[in-house]
Amino acid sequence: MTMGILARGALGAAVLSMTGAAYAQSGNFIGLGAGAIPVYEGSSQYRVIPVPLINYHSGNFFITPRAGLPAMGLKTSLAQDLDVGVFVGLNLGRDENDADLTKGMGDIKFHGAYGAYVEWRPGRYSLGAAYRQAARSGYGGTLELRASYAALKTEAHTVQVGVSTEWANRDAMQTWFGVTSSQAANSREGLSTYSPSSGFKSATLFTSWGYRINSDWSALTTVGVNTVLGDARDSPLNERKANVFGSVGVVYKF
Template structure:
C-alpha cells in the first residue's frame, strides 16, 4: 500500500497489514497482541518529489484485536479469516522551502489520518482495503487497496509481495497536487492554476520481509514503488519532480500481549 508520511509515508499502515502475517504464526490466547517499534525509511521528500530523504517511522503490527461482543476482530491465528483493524498515518508539513519546485506554493501543515482497514486472508493470499479521514493539514479522505502473496520459507521468516493502489478525495488531491491561482501568480515555475480532482492517484508494488529474532523481537523490512497516476500524475508539481516514487526501510518491533476485558 502506499504511503503518505510527511510527504508520502506508508509506515504504520504497511506494518498493520504486512506485519500481521508474522503475528499469525505465533498463537496466543491473549485478547490483544500488538507489535510496536520504529525504523528508518528512505522516501520522497514530498508527494511527487524526485529527491529522497531519510526519516524515522513507527511500526505497528496487530496480531490479535479483541472487540467485546464480537471476539478477535483483527489479526488472528487463522489463515482463513476476515479481520478488521485500526489504520493510521501521519503526513508531515510540506514547506515551500523544501524544494525549488515548491517556490511560491503555500505551506501545507501536518496531517493525521485515522480510519479502519478490512482484510481477508485465504491461506497464502490476502487482500485488504483501508479508509482514513484526514485532519489538520487537509480534511478529506484517502483509501488504500492491496493484494499480497504470502510466503514462509522458514518458521521465522515471512515474505509478502503484491500490487497496491491509492485513492484520494478532492481535498486531499487539491492540497498535495493542486495549484491555486494565487500560487501560480507567486511561482516562478508554474504559470497557471491546476485543479486536481478526486480519484485514484497511485499504482505500484510493495514487498515486506519479517524475521523473528526472538519470540518477542522481529526485524521488519519493507520496500516498494508507486507510480503517480490520474490528476496526481498530471500535476505540474509532479512533472517538475517525478511520477515514480520509491521507498524502503527497516526497523525492529517488540511484541506486547495483554488482556483488558474479563
C-alpha cells in the same frame, strides 16, 4: 500516538504500514526503523525518515497502520478471517520548504484523519479496502485498495509481496497535486495553475521481509516502487512518474 507525526505525505505514511506487513500476524510488537522516501509522491528529492513500528491488539482495540496511516481504533469480525473496523490517526502534511517545487506554495497543515476499513485474510492472502477522511476542511479523503500474498513463511523468515492503489476525491487531489492562482503567483519556480479532478492517484508494488533473530527480536525490511497516475501525473508538481522507496527496522515482540 506518536507514529503519525513522524511521516510526511501519503507515501511516507504508507511505508509505516508496509514495513510491518511481513510481521503483522505474529502478535504484538514495538520497534524503530528508518525509511528512504521521496519528499512527496512524484518528487525527485529524497529524505530519510524515522519509522516507528507498532502492532498492538487487545480484544477489539488496536494500534496499527491502517490505510497508510498509523492509527488506533476498534474492529469486529463478520466471519472467519473477515474483519471490519474504524480508526483515527494523524498526518503531518507537507512543509512548503520540503522541496524546491513546493516553495511559495504554502504548507499542508498537520491534521487528524478518520476512516473505516474491511480486511479479508484467506490463508496466505490478504485483501483490504480502507477509506480515510482528513479531519480538516478542504483536505479531502482517499480510498486505498490493497492485496498481498505471503510468498514465504518459515520459523525464521516471512516474505510478503503486495500491490496497492489509492483513489482520491477532488479535494484531496487539489490539496496534494493542485496549484491555485495564489499559489502560482507565490511559486518560486513559476508553477502554472492546475485543478485536478478526482481519480486514482497512485499505485504501489512492494515486498516486505521479516527475519526472526530470536524469540523476542526480529528485523524488518521493505522495498517498493510507487507511480503516480491520472491527474496527479499531469500536475506541475510532478517531477517523476515513479519513485522507489525502502526501509529497515528492528522490532521487539511482547
